[in-house]
Amino acid sequence: MKALTFMQSHNIWADSVTYSELLKCCISRGALREAKLVHKHIFSNGYHPKTFLINTLISMYVKFSLLDDARKLFDQMPERNVVSWTTMIAAFANAGLGYEGLRFLVLMGRDGVRPNMFTYSSVLRACSGLESLKQIHCGIVKDGLDSDVFVRSALVDNYAKWGELGNALVVFNEMETRDLIVWNSVIGAFAQNSDGDEALNLFKRMKRCGFMADQATLTSVLRACTAMALLELGRQVHVHVLKYNRDLILSNALLDMYCKCGSMEDARFEFSRMVEKDVISWSTMIIGLAQNGFSHEALEIFQVMKSSGTKPNYITVLGVLFACSHAGLVDKGRSYFESMEKVFGIKPGREHYGCMVDLLGRAGKLDEAVELIHNMEPEPDAVTWRTLLGACRIHRNMDLAAYAAKKWEDAAQVRKAMKGNNVRKEPGCSWIEVNKQIHAFILRDNSHPQIDEIIRQLNHYVQRLKGVGYVPDTNFVLQDVEGEQLEDPLLYHSEKLAIVYGLMSLTKGKTIRIRKNLRICGDCHLFAKLLAQMENRNIVIRDPIRYHHFQGGVCSCGDYW
């Protein structure tokens, strides 16, 4: 403003370029009041601002989140160019008004203004469905704008957003020039859609093309390792991470990787040396500790978190309740649950109720658990009933089990109907990392090159275990509802094959780490427990829900899962 007054006092009139510079200055300093004064000044003295200056004004209001003011200016413009339209479309997309953004694309066409690559990359962010995405894609090709990196990048992101990873990859592969951001985009897309394998392939391709990974790349690669529980590869990525420091997101991803790979020593070390911690860091650690069977430590960390001044959120409280249920701390869990709204301002959601059902059910308070389900505000779903069913199995309450099973089935039906009728049951699959190679064992699939030797060894171990009291247990009717199918021979469940392969190929003393796509069945659990003791080995099995650390004949889950 001083500049403006100075110019006036010397009788120099500002032109559109000067005004525009002044506005940019206001935006960078966050000075809305001054920007408004400039706005007023522009429209005084009969000055006719050029289109680009009004565009700057619009963008100023957008940056201050004053969409209505921006819209008003836009409506009053004598003529609008591509930039005017694009600025509005981008603003709508950012404000979550995608529909309005798409409407503006049509309107600009009627106004005789042709969209350019800037327009399309904003329109793509406004896009709210696969159908419109395909239409926009056609428009891009028709307008000959599909070679722009930004547009392609937005297309890749969008296809990934709607689960169309194949299309995302096609669009990506067709690109003539790629930059680091597109690489990060496509790697992130696969990592987020739990296709860690493809994410890691792309990462290798990227390096072959001569690109240097940055924090965003490494974060996605870590996420892929995390999903696949690849500890060794994760450690390698960690070495790259050391080249960068103080990126909170990356540190959080690293922390989660160690937790999910079941290596709590590394996780604790990483956590202790993080200079900056946010709610995600704390939650990751709390959940990681709880899932790996260190509930008391998780609750201690929660206390430290509160005194550090970081406010817990929905997910943090979930981790805390999970820790309580895991350690059987009924009173503590109940008091956290009952006070969470008052103390932390977080309304209990379905997942919090689920944790409480788990906690109460596990402690044998089945009546209280049922009462909680009946009175809960969010609608109980299949998972809620499945939790109660698990508790019934532990406490051998057949009547309640039948009731829970019925309700579970009803809820699952609804879910099935929503998803469409072709929900196929996945075959059981386990993975183990040996010498940085992933070995997959799939039920009824004998393609592993050493399968004959593995089965021979497995039979051998089973015979020896029978000598110390192992009885293959086929009676898991209630518990096995989401596990491997009953008619499948228990003996060849994939985790057994993976464990035996681990014993065969990993050096003595090395922990055997296995990841599984389905929940472990009781027989395999017993098998792992006894084998860990007999062979004096640590075995860690991660199923979709929790971790089992087998050591010296016991499991960290306390035989409840």
Next chain:
DNA sequence: GTAGATGTGA
């Protein structure tokens, strides 16, 4: 001389 893209916790 105004408008556009990527990564973390259940």
